[in-house]
Amino acid sequence: MLAKGQTVIQLFEQLAPKHYAMADDKIGLQLGSLQKDITKVLVALDVTDAVVDEAISTGANLIIAHHAIIFRPLAHLQTDTPAGRLYEKCIKHDIAVYIAHTNLDVAEGGVNDLLADQLGLTELTHLEDVHTEKLQKLVVFVPETHHQQVLDALFKAGAGGIGQYSSCSFNIPGTGTFLPQEGAIPFIGEVGKLERVQEVRVETIVTAGVQRRAVQAMLKAHPYEEVAYDLYPMDLKGRVFGLGRVGKLPAAMTLRELTEHAKAVFDVPTVRVVGDLSRPIRKVAVLGGSGGRYMRHAMFAGADVLVTGDIDYHTAHDALAAGLAILDVGHNVEKVMKRGVADYLAAQLAKTDTQVLASAIDTEPFQFI
Structure with a gap:
């Protein structure tokens, strides 16, 4: 198919x-x-x-x-x-x-992570934070008989993530009441008769990226004709995403050695280099595309070198004067x-x-x- x-x-x-x-x-x-x-x-x-x-x-x-x-x-x-x-x-x-x-530049596992991986960088941080996930609390009331079914559907859809933890939820048993009106097709109970059902109040976290998918999965797994659920905005912030990466080499290299390493792993014939080729390099900032305006970000992050593309003449002079090495590996390394x-x-x-x-x-x- x-x-x-x-x-x-x-x-x-x-x-x-x-x-x-x-x-x-x-x-x-x-x-x-x-x-x-x-x-x-x-x-x-x-x-x-x-x-x-x-x-x-x-x-x-x-x-x-x-x-x-x-x-x-x-x-x-x-x-x-x-x-x-x-x-x-x-x-x-x-x-x-x-x-x-730029959404692929920012993404975890996207362009800049792939470039950092090629260089062998570890202990990665962002060159610039640009996006913080918005979190919402999803609350839904589920009959006890379908509690685990709905939980599994929510977690499979990506709900319940907090930091490095997944499948996070809080579950409170209680009694739900409802009276099916004429025309209703209730899963439990009869039209015109007040029902009391043992239910579980499920609370979990959803990010903006998975909210729609999680709600759809929850509604599909829920047995009720009309599902009682709420979404509440939260002040708690989610994961932070950013442009570029800053990380450490497994072992220090000279700028000349890093240049040869970059040519090999990025499969490029030439690299434009700014800086003393004999200087030791341990901390590296990398940014796919045109990264000239991120020179100050690299310096602030404590990087010894900025690996990027399309560096202009004046930015190269500024970096040289400020003591930041640059490898212009070309835009095409993306x-x-x-x-x-x-x-x-x-x-x-x-x-x-x-x-x-x-x-x-x-x-x-x-x-x-």
Whole structure:
């Protein structure tokens, strides 16, 4: 059985929810429709002609990419322009394009965690905190006979997480009353007769990301025709998510050694380096994409070096004067997300016939001579 497009994206957004994205970021479905069966998903860094040709040749009808195919509002759609021809090719071959950018940067297991893992960093923290989970308390009244069934459904849907603990709840027995009116089809009792039922008041925590899924699971598992439940906002804050990562190398390296290490693990031919190549490096800040404006964040975090891409000339001078080393490994190292996202989605879709492929196309626009 093939997975529907909406199902694929719902599973993906458990990794990188849209609300993680920075303001005005161009994310989500940008082209095509998700109201169809998905034969294959192609995970790509960029959406280029070569990538779309790869999707056509492999039979993929959904591309999940990191960089937007439509970055600015369209004033017109002319198919005799390079961009217009690209959109036309996707539409003609019924290929949908979904973008996950800064939400995938922020996500645990996303771009920046993958980059940190490649470098072998440990004891990770965020370079900048950007999102704190909002928590709500979900309260539902369940007949004793279905108490465990509803609890299991809530926990399976992701409710009950507090810090490093899961399946957290509080359960209070009591007596529920109700009087079924004309037209009701009660699970317990009779129309026109007041009923008293031994019930359990279940209290648990839900995050914004799982609230809808948890409520739907609870309603499906609950036996009552009309379910009594409440959602209360909480001042208690949930997990914090952020851009970039700061961590430690297993053992100190010189800046020259770290440069060679980065070239090897990121599969890049050259690296632009700022700083004394003989200086020892132990604490590393890493940020996929253009990280120049996070130079001060790296210094504040106590990093010896910032590993990122697209560093401009003046930022390099500022870092040199401030004593912060920089490795500009290029924007294209974010290609690490192709295999990371493909592996995640393949595991999520394992019980379906939908396949997931990591794009084999190198979208690096620069040649190194």
